[in-house]
Amino acid sequence: MSFTKKFSALLLSAAVSVPLFLTGCHGSRGLDPFVIPEEFDTSRNYEITFWAKNDTNKNQTDIYHQAIEDFQTLYPNITVNLRLYTDYSRIYNDVITNISTNTTPNVCITYPDHIATYRTGTNVVVPLDELFVDPEYGLGGSEVRFDAPTVDEIIPQFLSECAFDDAHYALPFMRSTEACYVNKTYVEALGFTLPDVLTWDFVWEVAEAATEKNADGTFKVNGQNVMLPFIYKSTDNMMIQMLRQMGADYSTDAGDILIFNDTTEEILYTVAEHTATGAFTTFKISSYPANFLNAGQCIFAVDSTAGATWMGTDAPLSDISEENLVRFETAVRMIPQADPDDPAMISQGPSVCLFNKGDPQEVLASWLFTQYLLSNDVQIAYSGTEGYVPVTSKAQESAEYQDYLSRGGEDNDHYYSVKLDAAKLLLEHTDDTFVTPVFNGSASLRNAAGQLIENVTKSVRRSETVDDAYMEKLYADIISLYRLDGGSSTASVGKAELGPLPATSVALLAALGGTWVLILAYVGREFLKKRKK
Amino acid sequence: MKKILALIAAAVMMLTAAGCSGETADTADVKSEGVMTYAEYAAAELETPVVVETYVQAKQGWWDNKATFYTQDKEGGYYLYNMPCTEEEYSKLTPGTKIKVSGYKTAWSDEVEIIDSTFEIMEGNYIAEAMDATALLGTDELVNHQNKFVSFKGLTVEASTDATGNEAAYLYGWDGSGEAGTDSDLYFNASINGNTYTFVIEYYLCNETTAAYQAVQGLNIGDTIDLEGFLFWYNGAQPHVTSVIVK
Numbered sequence: 001m002s003f004t005k006k007f008s009a010l011l012l013s014a015a016v017s018v019p020l021f022l023t024g025c026h027g028s029r030g031l032d033p034f035v036i037p038e039e040f041d042t043s044r045n046y047e048i049t050f051w052a053k054n055d056t057n058k059n060q061t062d063i064y065h066q067a068i069e070d071f072q073t074l075y076p077n078i079t080v081n082l083r084l085y086t087d088y089s090r091i092y093n094d095v096i097t098n099i100s101t102n103t104t105p106n107v108c109i110t111y112p113d114h115i116a117t118y119r120t121g122t123n124v125v126v127p128l129d130e131l132f133v134d135p136e137y138g139l140g141g142s143e144v145r146f147d148a149p150t151v152d153e154i155i156p157q158f159l160s161e162c163a164f165d166d167a168h169y170a171l172p173f174m175r176s177t178e179a180c181y182v183n184k185t186y187v188e189a190l191g192f193t194l195p196d197v198l199t200w201d202f203v204w205e206v207a208e209a210a211t212e213k214n215a216d217g218t219f220k221v222n223g224q225n226v227m228l229p230f231i232y233k234s235t236d237n238m239m240i241q242m243l244r245q246m247g248a249d250y251s252t253d254a255g256d257i258l259i260f261n262d263t264t265e266e267i268l269y270t271v272a273e274h275t276a277t278g279a280f281t282t283f284k285i286s287s288y289p290a291n292f293l294n295a296g297q298c299i300f301a302v303d304s305t306a307g308a309t310w311m312g313t314d315a316p317l318s319d320i321s322e323e324n325l326v327r328f329e330t331a332v333r334m335i336p337q338a339d340p341d342d343p344a345m346i347s348q349g350p351s352v353c354l355f356n357k358g359d360p361q362e363v364l365a366s367w368l369f370t371q372y373l374l375s376n377d378v379q380i381a382y383s384g385t386e387g388y389v390p391v392t393s394k395a396q397e398s399a400e401y402q403d404y405l406s407r408g409g410e411d412n413d414h415y416y417s418v419k420l421d422a423a424k425l426l427l428e429h430t431d432d433t434f435v436t437p438v439f440n441g442s443a444s445l446r447n448a449a450g451q452l453i454e455n456v457t458k459s460v461r462r463s464e465t466v467d468d469a470y471m472e473k474l475y476a477d478i479i480s481l482y483r484l485d486g487g488s489s490t491a492s493v494g495k496a497e498l499g500p501l502p503a504t505s506v507a508l509l510a511a512l513g514g515t516w517v518l519i520l521a522y523v524g525r526e527f528l529k530k531r532k533k
Numbered sequence: 534m535k536k537i538l539a540l541i542a543a544a545v546m547m548l549t550a551a552g553c554s555g556e557t558a559d560t561a562d563v564k565s566e567g568v569m570t571y572a573e574y575a576a577a578e579l580e581t582p583v584v585v586e587t588y589v590q591a592k593q594g595w596w597d598n599k600a601t602f603y604t605q606d607k608e609g610g611y612y613l614y615n616m617p618c619t620e621e622e623y624s625k626l627t628p629g630t631k632i633k634v635s636g637y638k639t640a641w642s643d644e645v646e647i648i649d650s651t652f653e654i655m656e657g658n659y660i661a662e663a664m665d666a667t668a669l670l671g672t673d674e675l676v677n678h679q680n681k682f683v684s685f686k687g688l689t690v691e692a693s694t695d696a697t698g699n700e701a702a703y704l705y706g707w708d709g710s711g712e713a714g715t716d717s718d719l720y721f722n723a724s725i726n727g728n729t730y731t732f733v734i735e736y737y738l739c740n741e742t743t744a745a746y747q748a749v750q751g752l753n754i755g756d757t758i759d760l761e762g763f764l765f766w767y768n769g770a771q772p773h774v775t776s777v778i779v780k
Contacts, residue, residue: 291768
């Protein structure tokens with residue numbers, strides 16, 4: 001981690017509102033739809049590009065390289081060029097740029113929200129349904145040179161997240177959810193018993209208790225000058241999950257924006273109340289939850305299960321110096337719930353999509369590599385780098401993966417107990433996960449959801465009054481900032497995301513306009529000349 | 534046609550002259566009414582509104598109508614995080630440009646910064662000389678110069694160890710998870726007087742086309758180096774290096 005991650009987080013939020021120009025050179029006509037070749041031509045050599053994202057985790061980088069090497073051994077006529085990114089927003093931005101010049105990668109790690117935008121180009125992203133079931137080259141097909149999963153062996157919930165408009169445009173690659181990493185030692189020191197399922201009420205109560213200070217200004221629970229009892233990493237997830245748990249609206253599948261409702265306001269008042277006492281803060285305002293948790297300065301740290309290797313005294317990855325580490329027992333729980341009997345949590349994680357090309361053979365080569373990413377070798381290795389879970393039952397149920405799960409705590413590296421507990425949490429609660437609807441503009445709505453919490457938190461810290469008038473203005477500001485006004489967001493948000501023309505586009509349009517003026521002037525002059533004759 | 538060219542030339546000369554008419558480095562740094570001195574800014578509580586006049590020293594890439602600036606007046610440094618600006622404004626905010634900034638003082642991982650800010654360009658120009666902070670490395674005094682343009686001289690490049698235990702003179706990314714040709718920051722360690730410190734080439738400040746990035750890519754363990762950069766903080770000093778000279 002570093003400051004760069006903060007920048008990346010902002011890039012991510014910014015990227016969704018980047019001006020979109022998908023109607024470049026080929027955009028108006030588009031590529032022809034991809035048709036599966038009858039046979040993969042192995043007499044030719046193919047060079048494909050794979051844009052991937054790693055969580056600034058060298059083990060993940062190494063696994064990508066190993067996967068490519070192993071795949072190239074199986075298919076010596078296919079060369080895979082890896083381009084690594086450290087954040088999704090850079091991939092998204094580069095894909096957008098390259099769509100207009102028809103230089104997209106062949107295979108790309110991505111989010112479904114982003115694919116919704118890529119698809120506004122014609123036949124840019126390959127629909128995968130026919131490929132899934134092709135007898136020769138489909139998932140687990142007869143001509144595939146490795147042990148690939150069948151479509152039925154992909155976890156249905158995860159696969160369904162990659163479907164829009166009745167077709168699949170991606171495959172899930174890894175899945176995670178959010179977890180609450182708890183300093184159990186401090187919870188018990190404050191006189192509470194940590195339940196198996198956290199409720200919001202419990203978390204707020206303990207967090208408030210942790211704000212109590214000694215006469216010298218230090219906090220009673222840790223004896224330090226700093227205690228941020230409850231830190232939430234992704235406040236968009238926080239708002240989305242709270243709304244879901246409370247049965248409140250967020251958006252429709254068609255893209256109607258429903259977030260500005262009374263339940264949202266209720267949540268924001270709760271956030272304000274606990275920010276005012278110092279019980280709550282966010283990553284964007286304070287920093288990484290793991291840094292505070294591991295320094296004994298936080299009790300409830302909500303972050304991705306894919307961040308588990310940073311959590312806890314014995315975490316294999318750490319951003320704070322050894323002398324600042326505090327020993328405590330780390331417990332992994334579901335995120336706080338409104339109803340413990342009906343838990344709900346977000347499903348998230350990278351998916352992989354395939355870009356169309358003029359040469360169907362090249363696309364088929366790319367598809368084979370994409371499929372390889374779902375093989376057990378890659379799935380089990382990559383999921384072990386963090387608290388990810390494999391996306392196939394074939395991998396999840398394999399003896400190798402089951403052995404891995406059974407060895408939690410054997411060391412503080414590959415078998416780090418917190419990481420394994422985080423992965424198990426998702427495995428046990430896959431049926432309790434959900435995703436939000438994907439539409440052109442859904443990424444803006446997601447950002448808006450988080451910004452509501454960030455703004456309220458900042459305002460309280462700045463001693464501003466948070467009341468009904470504040471809420472009214474906040475809603476208006478967020479609607480304006482994220483262009484969420486209008487009926488169908490598919491239209492309104494999509495239009496809004498276009499934003500102002502970039503300087504290069506203005507220059508291009510000006511040049512085109514100037515050219516037309518000159519052409520018309522020339523034609524006019526010739527016409528006048530002829531008339532004079 | 535000649536007349537048009539003459540007019541363009543005259544206009545360019547006028548613009549050039551205007552660009553050079555700013556305040557010189559020798560002019561006293563007098564603050565406008567309602568503007569904080571650096572001492573007042575340093576004393577201000579976190580999460581309170583601040584108004585400062587400062588001079589752009591360097592900037593990170595513009596994105597989505599925001600950019601991040603390393604700025605400094607003649608007393609101290611100000612880090613303007615994610616300041617809203619148009620692409621056109623960003624192009625005008627060149628090193629030396631004087632700006633008046635209104636925003637909130639905050640801290641993120643101990644880096645003190647101004648956020649949620651607005652700005653206006655003022656008359657004036659100032660480029661800070663690098664303050665030699667070599668003797669301050671490892672001392673409590675160093676933080677008092679946070680965000681200033683500083684130099685460190687006569688350091689020795691030490692080994693950096695990646696996540697898999699391999700040693701190198703520098704790493705792509707903090708743990709070696711990055712690669713050449715990507716947007717990876719460069720991390721390297723350097724020592725003086727028996728203590729080792731970590732330095733960063735922040736990609737969005739100095740990318741692979743810059744001399745600083747390329748110089749780090751050419752480092753060897755044991756090299757003696759002089760560094761310049763901005764005294765950034767991330768859970769401790771983590772300077773954002775802009776110049777690397779191998780002795």
